[in-house]
Amino acid sequence: MATLDISSVLQGGYQHPVSRTWQGRRELSKSMFMYPIFITDDPDACVPIPSLPGQCRWGVNKLEQFLGPLVKKGLSSVILFGVPLNCEKLMIPQGPVIQAIKKIITRFPNLYIACDVCLCEYTDHGHCGYLHQDGTINTEPSVQRIAEVAVNYARAGAHCIAPSDMMDGRIKAIKRGLIDAGYGNKVTLMSYSAKFASSLYGPFRDAAGSAPSFGDRKCYQLPPAAKGLARRAILRDVGEGADIIMVKPALPYLDIIADAAELAPDHPLACYQVSGEFAMIHAGARAGVYDLRAMAFESVESMVRAGVTLILTYFTPDFLEWLS
Numbered sequence: 001m002a003t004l005d006i007s008s009v010l011q012g013g014y015q016h017p018v019s020r021t022w023q024g025r026r027e028l029s030k031s032m033f034m035y036p037i038f039i040t041d042d043p044d045a046c047v048p049i050p051s052l053p054g055q056c057r058w059g060v061n062k063l064e065q066f067l068g069p070l071v072k073k074g075l076s077s078v079i080l081f082g083v084p085l086n087c088e089k090l091m092i093p094q095g096p097v098i099q100a101i102k103k104i105i106t107r108f109p110n111l112y113i114a115c116d117v118c119l120c121e122y123t124d125h126g127h128c129g130y131l132h133q134d135g136t137i138n139t140e141p142s143v144q145r146i147a148e149v150a151v152n153y154a155r156a157g158a159h160c161i162a163p164s165d166m167m168d169g170r171i172k173a174i175k176r177g178l179i180d181a182g183y184g185n186k187v188t189l190m191s192y193s194a195k196f197a198s199s200l201y202g203p204f205r206d207a208a209g210s211a212p213s214f215g216d217r218k219c220y221q222l223p224p225a226a227k228g229l230a231r232r233a234i235l236r237d238v239g240e241g242a243d244i245i246m247v248k249p250a251l252p253y254l255d256i257i258a259d260a261a262e263l264a265p266d267h268p269l270a271c272y273q274v275s276g277e278f279a280m281i282h283a284g285a286r287a288g289v290y291d292l293r294a295m296a297f298e299s300v301e302s303m304v305r306a307g308v309t310l311i312l313t314y315f316t317p318d319f320l321e322w323l324s
Helices: 017-021 061-075 096-107 139-156 169-181 199-208 227-240 251-263 275-286 290-305 315-324
Strands: 033-041 046-048 056-057 077-083 110-115 161-164 186-194 246-249 270-272 310-313
Touching: 033 061, 033 096, 033 315, 056 290, 061 096, 061 315, 077 096, 077 161, 096 110, 096 139, 110 139, 110 169, 139 169, 161 169, 169 186, 169 227, 186 227, 199 275, 227 246, 227 251, 246 251, 251 270, 251 290, 270 290, 275 290, 290 310, 290 315
Parallel strands: 033 056, 033 077, 033 310, 077 110, 110 161, 161 186, 186 246, 246 270, 270 310
Antiparallel strands: 046 056
């Protein structure tokens, strides 16, 4: 040690558990975790999702039993994804997500409810918007419908609208719709601003039944190498009225998270640790590559280090335990 320069000695600053916590700009807390939940229109459903360990599709009648223990452990927010068996129930008053919003508000009035907004789960082709006859996205009616859905969720009592469709102009349209309906200052708009065309969505598509029946989503989700395009999308959504910016997936795009923190320093910044990331961490742990808990912590701490303040993850129930 005598030969080391004074400036070379770093470990004294993190040799104790308490001093290690000081090395991060933010410390993990339970309130940083938002839990994604799949809601189906079978009211009594509890259907395990094989590719997502420990996750299920839930019916409205099962939500109180499922969420009650998690709320007691400190769950503060959820994001709801509709998984209808009947596609005609798209966000209508008896639709599964709207029923779930009302049920959660009644049973857990302090639980923050975000709702994903997209059309992929409700179309027979699995794409995120309406299509022209040649199979390309028909943006204008898609954006109009997505904005209508968002307002319906706000009327039902959702605290946050989270459009994941990646249609051009949908943030402005949703914001205008919320304002015109009297919800502009009552409902948060969280934009999937930098959502990449990733290979990590497979288990989610199994869960939601939303895989495209033809083609792919590369014409509206961002190319993985498109750093500049992601930065432009973030700035666009900030300008169109987004209240929270999101990057999805998380681990392969930590540089984009850091860019978002720089481009929108006054906005809360979310990331989605997507289904494939979750399944991959579980698979590695099962293979003995690492300890599950240690790797889960390492993954989310890297996101916090990059700048996020909110993490959407299927690990949320685990972190409610681990952070107790």
